[in-house]
Amino acid sequence: MQISTRQLISAGFDDLERAKRFLADKELADIDHRALVGHLAHAADPDQALLALIRLIPHAPAALELALGPRTAPGFLRLLGASDALANFLIREPSCLEILQEPAPERMHGRSAQELRAELLIAVGADPASGIPPVAAIFGEDGHRVLRVAYRRALLGLAHRDLGAADALAAMPEVGRELADLAAAALEGALAISRAEARHRFEAEDIADLRLAVIGMGKCGAHELNYVSDVDVIYVHSSDRLDEDLAHSLARELAIGISRAIDSAGIEPGLWEVDANLRPEGKDGALSRTLESHAAYYARWAASWEFQALLKARAIAGDAQLGAAYEAMVEPLVWSSSEREGFVESVQRMRRRVTANIKPAELAYQLKLGPGGLRDVEFTVQLLQLVHGRVDETVRARSTTKAIAALSLAGYIGRDDAEKFDRSYRFLRVLEHRIQLVNLRRTHLMPHKESGQRVLARAVRSTLGVELSTAAGLLDRWGDTRRLVRLLHERIFYRPLLNSASNLSADEVRLSPEAAQSRLRALGYVDPKAAMRHIEALTGGMRRRAALQRQLLPVLLGWIAEGVDPDAGLLGFRRLSESLGESHWYLGMLRDSSAAAERLCKILSNSRFITDLLEVSPESAAWLGSNKSLQPLGYEALWGEISSKLKRNLGSDQAIRLIRVIRRREILRISLADGAGVIDQDTVGRALADNDRAAVRGALEVAQSTEYASTPQLGEFLVVAMGRQGGHEIGYCSDADVMFVQRAFDEADQQGAQEQSLRIATALGSLLGRPMVPAIQAEPRLEIDAALRPEGKSGPLVRSLASYEEYYRRWSQIWEQQALLRATPMAGSEKLADDFMAMVDPLRYEQVMGEEQIREIRRIKARVEAERLPRGAEPERHLKLGRGSLSDVEWLVQLMQLQHAKDHPALRTTSTRPALKAIAEAGLIPAAEVALLDDAWSLATRIRSGGLICTGRVSDVLPNSWRDMEAVARWCGYAPGEASVMEDDYLKTTRRSRQVFERHFYGFEERTA
Known part of the structure; x- marks a missing residue:
C-alpha cells in the first residue's frame, strides 16, 4: 500500500524520500505499510527506527513480527528509534529479541541487585553465592565477551522498560538505581574473570585468601548512574595470611583484570571506563590499599574535597564484609568534614573547577556542568548535607533525589522549593539519559543541530505532562529549567537564613539558630552570629528597603560569600544600606542592575580600603551602575571643579576641605573603576597623578591666597613633580615627591621672595596633610615629600631658579641628575615652569656619561x-x-x-x-x-x-x-x-x-x- 507524504510527516519522519525507499525494500514488501508507519510514530526518531529494522530483519526475521504486533510494536520500535547502539547489539545478538516480546509496563519496575548479580556471575561461570570462579570458568577474551553480552542484554531490557514508562520523571530514580546495580554486577563478574586469569601468575590458595572490595563512588555509589558514565571506584584489600607485598601485588593484578574485562578492546565493545582516580593520592597512589592504609591517609593527608566525594562511597562488589568496614571507617570522616580548616575554600575550588572544565564552545549546550545544570543541583544538595548532616543523621542519603526529600522533611529546604528542585533534576537527568542512549556514549551535551533537538523533544515529550514535539519547545523548557535551578540554588542556600532572621511567615524554611550559623560558616563566614545580626538588621521591619532586601539578599549574600572576607563584606553592605536609607537610586540599582549589585558585593568583601571610602561617600556606589560614570575625570575637569569652588571666596579651612573631598572622591572613583575592570593599570597611574596634581594646584592657590592677603606677592612659585609622581605612574596613597622653585620679581627682593616661598611651601604640606573629618582608617592623605631636592633633606626646601642653575652646574651629583629624569611641572607659574624645564632638559638628556x-x-x-x-x-x-x-x-x-x-x-x-x-x-x-x-x-x-x-x-x-x-x-x-x-x-x-x-x-x- 502506497504511503502518502502527509502520513510520513504525521508519523514524524524527517527524510521523506529515504523513508519511501526503505518502505519499498524487499524485506517489507508483503506487509501493511500503513500499520508499520503508525507503529513507527511511537519512535522518537522514526527514520532511525525504520533503518534499524531493515538492517535487523536479515539477522532476525522475528523482528518484523515484533514491529507489526499491536502489543510489541510500540516498545520495540521506540527502542530502535532511541538507540542505534542497542539496535547494533541486537544485530550482533539476535537471540536477545526475546526480551522485547512483552510490552513494557507503564510503571517502571526495576530488577533487584541480587537478580542482576546472579545473572552476570552465572554468565561467566562463577558461583552466584560466592562469586568464586570454578577451575573451568570462562576467562580471557571469551570471558570478556560473555560478560559484556550479558550486561547489554540486561541493559536492553532496562531501556525497553524505561522508554515505555508513562512518566519518565517518576521512573528516573529507579532507572539510575538499576543502572548502578547492573554496573556493580558487571564489576562482580569482572572480578570473577580476573580471579580466574590471575591463576597464571599466582597460586590458587593465595588468590582465595585475598579479600578485595570494590567501593563505588560518584553516581554509581549513589545509586543514580547514567546509561553511560565512568564508574568511579576505590579498591581495598585484606589478607589473613599473605605478606604485605604479595597481597598488594595480587590486589593490583585483580584490579587491573577488572578494568581489562570491562573495557579492553574486543569483539564485543567495552562497556565503560573503570576510573580509580578518586583513590588516595589519585593517579600517583597505589591502585589498592588495605583498610588501615586508607584510614591513615584520610586521617593525615586527605583534602576536604575528598571527603565530599566519599559522601557517595558504597561497597558494590567483592568482599561485602570488608566493604562494610570501609563504609563504617569513612562515614564519621565525611560528616565531620565541614569542620575542617579550608573546607569552604575546598568547596569553592570544586565549584570553580567544574566551570573551568567547560570548553567555551560547549557552554551553551552543557546539561551537566553549565549554569543551571546537574552539577548546580548536586553541589547545592551535597553542601547542605555536609553542613547539616554533621548533627542530623536523617539527611545522610547518597542519592540526590532521596537527599532532596530528606532535606525537605528535616526542614532545611522548603517543600515547594524541594519539589521544584527535584523535578528539575529529574528532567535534566532524563534528557541526559535519552541523549546517551543513542550511541551509548558518555556525553552531557544538548544536540547542536535542530534535527537532533527535535528527536530529543519527541523522546521526552511526555515527561512534563505536556507535548514537547518541537526543538523550540524543548529549548524553551530547558532554558526555563536552567533558570529555575540557578534561582533555587540561591533561594535554598540563603532564603532560610532570612526567614530565620526576620519576622516572616512560616511558609518557607525557618532554620534554628544553630543550623543557620552552620550554613553561614560553611559558606565562608567566620563569625556567623554577627552575620545573622547583620541579616536581621537588613531585613527586619516593614519599610520598603527591608522588603526589597529580603527579596534580593539571597542573591547578594551569595556574591558576598564569594569574596575573601564575607564578614567584612556583609558589614560593609549593612553600613552602606543604612547610610543610603530609602534612596530611590540605591534600591533601584540593587533591583534593576545585577551587574552593579554584583560589583558592589564583591568589592565590599574584597577591599577594606574601598569599603572605608564608600562609608564616607556612600552616594558614590551609584557609579557602579554605569561604566561611563566610572571613567576617571581628567586634570582639566578636576581643576575646573576645584577652581569654581575657590571662586566662592571660602575660608582656607573650608576651601582645602572641599579640595581634599574632591580628591578622596576621585580616588574612590578610580579604585571602583579599577576593581570593576573598566580601566587598565596605566590609566590608574595617570588618573591618580592628575588627581594629585589638581589637588596640589588647588592647595597652592589656597596657600598663596592666604599669604598674599597679608603680604604682597614678591615672586613666582613652582611645584615640580618628581619620582613616580612625575612619571604619572603612582599608586593609591603614594607620597607626592616634589621640588619647590621660586623666582623674585625684583632681584632686590630676593631674600623676601625666598622667605615668602618657604612659608607657602610649608603651608602647602600642612594643608594637604592635616586630618580629614570624618576620618577613616585608610585615609588617603597626600604627603608632600621634598627629599629629592638638591642636597636632599639637608638642603634648602625652596631654591630660586638661579640657585638651581648654579647648583647643578657646580656641585650636583649623578643621583641628582638621575632624579631629574622624572621632573615635570605640577602647579604654579607656567613661565617659571618653562624656564625650569629649559634648564633641566640639557642636564638629564644631553650629558655624556663617563x-x-x-x-x-x-x-x-x-x-x-x-x-x-x-x-x-x-x-x-x-x-x-x-x-x-x-x-x-x-x-x-x-x-x-x-x-x-x-x-x-x-x-x-x-x-x-x-x-x-x-x-x-x-x-x-x-x-x-x-x-x-x-x-x-x-x-x-x-x-x-x-x-x-x-x-x-x-x-x-x-x-x-x-x-x-x-x-x-x-x-x-x-x-x-x-x-x-x-x-x-x-x-x-x-x-x-x-x-x-x-x-x-x-x-x-x-x-x-
Whole structure:
C-alpha cells in the first residue's frame, strides 16, 4: 500500500524520500505499510527506527513480527528509534529479541541487585553465592565477551522498560538505581574473570585468601548512574595470611583484570571506563590499599574535597564484609568534614573547577556542568548535607533525589522549593539519559543541530505532562529549567537564613539558630552570629528597603560569600544600606542592575580600603551602575571643579576641605573603576597623578591666597613633580615627591621672595596633610615629600631658579641628575615652569656619561639595596627594593636614559613603561628581556596597589597571610584560589627580571665589549 507524504510527516519522519525507499525494500514488501508507519510514530526518531529494522530483519526475521504486533510494536520500535547502539547489539545478538516480546509496563519496575548479580556471575561461570570462579570458568577474551553480552542484554531490557514508562520523571530514580546495580554486577563478574586469569601468575590458595572490595563512588555509589558514565571506584584489600607485598601485588593484578574485562578492546565493545582516580593520592597512589592504609591517609593527608566525594562511597562488589568496614571507617570522616580548616575554600575550588572544565564552545549546550545544570543541583544538595548532616543523621542519603526529600522533611529546604528542585533534576537527568542512549556514549551535551533537538523533544515529550514535539519547545523548557535551578540554588542556600532572621511567615524554611550559623560558616563566614545580626538588621521591619532586601539578599549574600572576607563584606553592605536609607537610586540599582549589585558585593568583601571610602561617600556606589560614570575625570575637569569652588571666596579651612573631598572622591572613583575592570593599570597611574596634581594646584592657590592677603606677592612659585609622581605612574596613597622653585620679581627682593616661598611651601604640606573629618582608617592623605631636592633633606626646601642653575652646574651629583629624569611641572607659574624645564632638559638628556659616573650610579644602587631594605625583609618578596622588582627596573631604565637619550629622543619620557618600549625599539636591550622587565614592573606595581586596596594598609612586601594574598591575587586579575599562582608568578618573574638587570646594569662594559 502506497504511503502518502502527509502520513510520513504525521508519523514524524524527517527524510521523506529515504523513508519511501526503505518502505519499498524487499524485506517489507508483503506487509501493511500503513500499520508499520503508525507503529513507527511511537519512535522518537522514526527514520532511525525504520533503518534499524531493515538492517535487523536479515539477522532476525522475528523482528518484523515484533514491529507489526499491536502489543510489541510500540516498545520495540521506540527502542530502535532511541538507540542505534542497542539496535547494533541486537544485530550482533539476535537471540536477545526475546526480551522485547512483552510490552513494557507503564510503571517502571526495576530488577533487584541480587537478580542482576546472579545473572552476570552465572554468565561467566562463577558461583552466584560466592562469586568464586570454578577451575573451568570462562576467562580471557571469551570471558570478556560473555560478560559484556550479558550486561547489554540486561541493559536492553532496562531501556525497553524505561522508554515505555508513562512518566519518565517518576521512573528516573529507579532507572539510575538499576543502572548502578547492573554496573556493580558487571564489576562482580569482572572480578570473577580476573580471579580466574590471575591463576597464571599466582597460586590458587593465595588468590582465595585475598579479600578485595570494590567501593563505588560518584553516581554509581549513589545509586543514580547514567546509561553511560565512568564508574568511579576505590579498591581495598585484606589478607589473613599473605605478606604485605604479595597481597598488594595480587590486589593490583585483580584490579587491573577488572578494568581489562570491562573495557579492553574486543569483539564485543567495552562497556565503560573503570576510573580509580578518586583513590588516595589519585593517579600517583597505589591502585589498592588495605583498610588501615586508607584510614591513615584520610586521617593525615586527605583534602576536604575528598571527603565530599566519599559522601557517595558504597561497597558494590567483592568482599561485602570488608566493604562494610570501609563504609563504617569513612562515614564519621565525611560528616565531620565541614569542620575542617579550608573546607569552604575546598568547596569553592570544586565549584570553580567544574566551570573551568567547560570548553567555551560547549557552554551553551552543557546539561551537566553549565549554569543551571546537574552539577548546580548536586553541589547545592551535597553542601547542605555536609553542613547539616554533621548533627542530623536523617539527611545522610547518597542519592540526590532521596537527599532532596530528606532535606525537605528535616526542614532545611522548603517543600515547594524541594519539589521544584527535584523535578528539575529529574528532567535534566532524563534528557541526559535519552541523549546517551543513542550511541551509548558518555556525553552531557544538548544536540547542536535542530534535527537532533527535535528527536530529543519527541523522546521526552511526555515527561512534563505536556507535548514537547518541537526543538523550540524543548529549548524553551530547558532554558526555563536552567533558570529555575540557578534561582533555587540561591533561594535554598540563603532564603532560610532570612526567614530565620526576620519576622516572616512560616511558609518557607525557618532554620534554628544553630543550623543557620552552620550554613553561614560553611559558606565562608567566620563569625556567623554577627552575620545573622547583620541579616536581621537588613531585613527586619516593614519599610520598603527591608522588603526589597529580603527579596534580593539571597542573591547578594551569595556574591558576598564569594569574596575573601564575607564578614567584612556583609558589614560593609549593612553600613552602606543604612547610610543610603530609602534612596530611590540605591534600591533601584540593587533591583534593576545585577551587574552593579554584583560589583558592589564583591568589592565590599574584597577591599577594606574601598569599603572605608564608600562609608564616607556612600552616594558614590551609584557609579557602579554605569561604566561611563566610572571613567576617571581628567586634570582639566578636576581643576575646573576645584577652581569654581575657590571662586566662592571660602575660608582656607573650608576651601582645602572641599579640595581634599574632591580628591578622596576621585580616588574612590578610580579604585571602583579599577576593581570593576573598566580601566587598565596605566590609566590608574595617570588618573591618580592628575588627581594629585589638581589637588596640589588647588592647595597652592589656597596657600598663596592666604599669604598674599597679608603680604604682597614678591615672586613666582613652582611645584615640580618628581619620582613616580612625575612619571604619572603612582599608586593609591603614594607620597607626592616634589621640588619647590621660586623666582623674585625684583632681584632686590630676593631674600623676601625666598622667605615668602618657604612659608607657602610649608603651608602647602600642612594643608594637604592635616586630618580629614570624618576620618577613616585608610585615609588617603597626600604627603608632600621634598627629599629629592638638591642636597636632599639637608638642603634648602625652596631654591630660586638661579640657585638651581648654579647648583647643578657646580656641585650636583649623578643621583641628582638621575632624579631629574622624572621632573615635570605640577602647579604654579607656567613661565617659571618653562624656564625650569629649559634648564633641566640639557642636564638629564644631553650629558655624556663617563665611566666614573656609571660606577657611581652602580655604587649608589648597591648601597640602596644594602641599607634601605628594611631589617628582616626578604629581598625576593620586597615589591619596591627587592631583587628584580620596581627599583631594579627603574634604575636600569634611568641608566639607559642617561646614556642614550641624547641620541634617541624617544627615551626622553618621565614614565617607565614608555621608556622601556623606547629601549626595545632602539635595540639597547633585546625585546624579550625588555618584556620581562615590563612584566616584573607591572606585576609589582599591581600587587603594591592591591595590598593597600585589599587590606587598607600600605605595604611594600608581598603578603604572607593567605587571606591577604588571596585578596591581592583577585585584585590583580587571578582567579579565586590562585593566591599561590600569583606568588609563584611574582617570584619567577622578578627572578628573571633580576638576571636581566644584573646583566645590563652591573655588567655594562662586558655587554658592550
